[in-house]
Amino acid sequence: MNIKKFDTKALDLILEKMMDTVGNSKKEIFEIGQTCQNDFQTLTEELQEVKTAVRSMIEEGDKLEAMARLSRKRLSEVSKHFNQYSEAEVRGVYEKAHQIQTDLTMNRQMEKQLRARRDDLERRLTGLSETIQRADHLVSQISVVLNYLSSDLRQIGEVLEDAKQKQDFGLKIIEAQEEERKRLSREIHDGPAQMMANVMMRSDLIEKIYRERGVEEAIFEIKNLKRMVRDALYEVRHIIYDLRPMALDDLGLVPTLKKYLQTIEEYFNSAQIRFICMGEAKRLPAKFEVALFRLVQESVQNAMKHAAASEVVVKLEFQRDHLTVIVRDNGKGFDVSKKKPNSFGLIGMKERVELLEGELSLDSKEGSGTMVIIQVPIVVESALKEYTL
Structure with missing residues (x-):
């Protein structure tokens, strides 16, 4: 209507x-x-x-x-x-x-x-x-x-001709926050919380095995316990990366992306992810690094979760006055001319790029994969000023 x-x-x-x-x-x-x-x-x-x-x-x-x-x-x-x-x-x-x-x-x-x-x-x-x-x-x-x-x-x-779209978009922002809370709650409950509960039960079992069966079987159970703790630690690190990688502030965009892509590749274990960095990597203002990390994160997760890709390539190209980010996959692809009513992930990506005064383009066809291209300006002076502050 x-x-x-x-x-x-x-x-x-x-x-x-x-x-x-x-x-x-x-x-x-x-x-x-x-x-x-x-x-x-x-x-x-x-x-x-x-x-x-x-x-x-x-x-x-x-x-x-x-x-x-x-x-x-x-x-x-x-x-x-x-x-x-x-x-x-x-x-x-x-x-x-x-x-x-x-x-x-x-x-x-x-x-x-x-x-x-x-x-x-x-x-x-x-x-x-x-x-x-x-x-x-x-x-x-x-x-x-x-x-x-x-x-x-x-x-x-003054901008939109359809008021209903504006209202839906505002409500979707709040709904997205609630969904994010639910998702995090489920991840913690089904992942680290369950694993730590199993660790507690297994630790009690080890004491019993030690008393009843001896040292060798107890050591075997301890090795299993270590594997469970390692898996729980991995899940916790994955959740932390989804929230905000701590390395982003300390090491910058490039090292953090390398670590994140390795982590996500191991987590899904269904695709090969290649990372390419060209030019001289620079530290960017914090808002740029956070936004670019989220953009790559959203693109890669779309490729892994929705496009069923077996290969993903993430490329960063630093030039004198701008940075180009390309995320390409060989997944299912989609028709970009068809607007999906609930495609707020793409809307969010466009919003982030616009806040950086950059440009985002999307090239995809059904059955031919997807390529996301992001270009943002690099203003070295403002970056230096921000880091000085």
Whole structure:
């Protein structure tokens, strides 16, 4: 249905309500992040105390173990020469050995409890860290939405002929955020959370196997446990890369892309991904590196998930005044002339490129793969200024 006339005041009222809702959501998420930050600090301090207590217990246990060996040796001497000692001396030796053994048993039990508490704290800190990172990411996303709502979207009535498209697009942004939250929640629940639960059960099983079947089978189970922990660590790293690679700020775009493409190739294990960098790689302003990383990430994931590609090529070409990014795959391709009603991934990519004052072109045919070409200007002076600041 085409709408030729619409009430711009009513549209502005809708936008005001959307901005209030999104602004309140941003405040709530920020408060959640602050609460998690406080909890993280408290648990970190407690973890340090527990680690110190564990070390103390281990040292005390080692001393008691040495004393226990000496007491057993003393008992052996008394048993051999029983007639040479008085009843009081014999009783004293036995009581001392018993007391040392009791102290050692209590020490081991306390050490076990402290280790369990330490592991629990470390798991909770990992969860809090992920929540904090996610909250920061969501706050950043909502800030972008608020800026968009308060500036460009207010003038959309002058640009768009169809008001319904504008409303749908605004709503889709919020829906995309909710979907992103659900996706991350599912990934954490189905991935690292399940794996860590299995690790806990397997660790209990190892203790039982050690007692009942011996060292060799216990070592075999420990090797399986290490593999499970390694898989869980891989899943966590994959989720972190999806949120924001930490290496992006430290190493820059090119090394981070290399690592990301290796990770995504191993994760999907269904296609070969080649990375080519031409020209002299430069550090770009942070907003450029983040946007370009997301653009490549979106293009590669589209190729892997939707195009069923077996080969993907990512090429960066640094020139004096601009950077060209090409992502080419041999997947199913699609007809670019047909507009899909829910193709908001492509809309988001165009938005990112426009914010960088660049150009995006798409070349694809059904059955012939897809090629995404992105060109953005490189302004060295502004880049240097930004890094200086």
